[in-house]
Amino acid sequence: MSNGRERRAPGRPDDFQTPAWALDPLWPHLWLGWHIWEPACGKGNLVRAMDERGFTVTGTDITHGTDFLTADPPPFNCLITNPPYSIKDAWIERCYALEKPFALLMPFTALEGKRRQAMFRRYGIEVIVLPSRIHFETPTGRTDGRAWFPTFWVTWGLDIGSALTFWQEPTPEVIMDKEVVVIDRQLCIFEV
Ligand SMILES: C[S@@+](CC[C@H](N)C(=O)[O-])C[C@H]1O[C@@H](n2cnc3c(N)ncnc32)[C@H](O)[C@@H]1O
Numbered sequence: 001m002s003n004g005r006e007r008r009a010p011g012r013p014d015d016f017q018t019p020a021w022a023l024d025p026l027w028p029h030l031w032l033g034w035h036i037w038e039p040a041c042g043k044g045n046l047v048r049a050m051d052e053r054g055f056t057v058t059g060t061d062i063t064h065g066t067d068f069l070t071a072d073p074p075p076f077n078c079l080i081t082n083p084p085y086s087i088k089d090a091w092i093e094r095c096y097a098l099e100k101p102f103a104l105l106m107p108f109t110a111l112e113g114k115r116r117q118a119m120f121r122r123y124g125i126e127v128i129v130l131p132s133r134i135h136f137e138t139p140t141g142r143t144d145g146r147a148w149f150p151t152f153w154v155t156w157g158l159d160i161g162s163a164l165t166f167w168q169e170p171t172p173e174v175i176m177d178k179e180v181v182v183i184d185r186q187l188c189i190f191e192v
Contacts, residue, residue, distance in 0.1 A: 016082070017043050017137035018105060024169065025153060026128075036077070036078050037057075037058050038050070041059030058076065068091065077100060078157075081105070082105035092116060107150070108151070124156065126155045126158065127164050129167060
């Protein structure tokens with residue numbers, strides 16, 4: 001019998017690598033002391049980005065011998081990844097079962113499907129929509145083409161504060177007596 005993992009083939013979205021900026025909407029919702037697990041780390045783009053931000057990060061992948069669906073988890077406080085899309089249901093189910101905050105970068109179609117919707121209804125989700133399509137790195141190393149599918153973060157336990165957030169990159173402006181500037185893609189507020 002065929003399952004999602006057996007259907008994986010090079011060139012499918014299962015093998016796309018995510019650019020670091022995709023994490024930008026998540027930074028304000030992550031605690032710096034957290035140990036983050038990236039359980040489908042691929043080439044490690046997200047692991048590097050989180051490590052550079054000062055987080056303790058463990059990156060694992062089935063290609064390095066750790067099957068997320070069956071492996072014992074490392075110690076972690078929060079799980080963040082762009083998972084393989086061919087096994088969305090099983091992936092989401094396991095995330096909820098681990099009972100730790102998670103954020104999964106997924107195509108909009110992840111909202112479809114009876115099994116997924118049943119889980120979302122039962123446990124809840126908070127969704128962060130990205131402002132543009134991501135230029136994923138393809139299995140052949142190309143980064144110049146936009147993915148043909150829009151993506152969002154499916155989150156749980158991160159206290160985003162809204163079921164649906166249309167995230168946009170912070171822009172510099174002066175509000176009242178505060179100067180608001182963007183440093184390294186983060187909003188910084190100074191008294192003026
Ligand atoms: C879409 S890629 C994303 C890679 C990385 N997370 C990123 O965002 O740059 C999905 C990754 O999931 C891995 N993968 C597929 N099935 C897996 C499983 N059952 N357990 C762990 N990793 C798996 C693949 O090897 C691939 O590296």
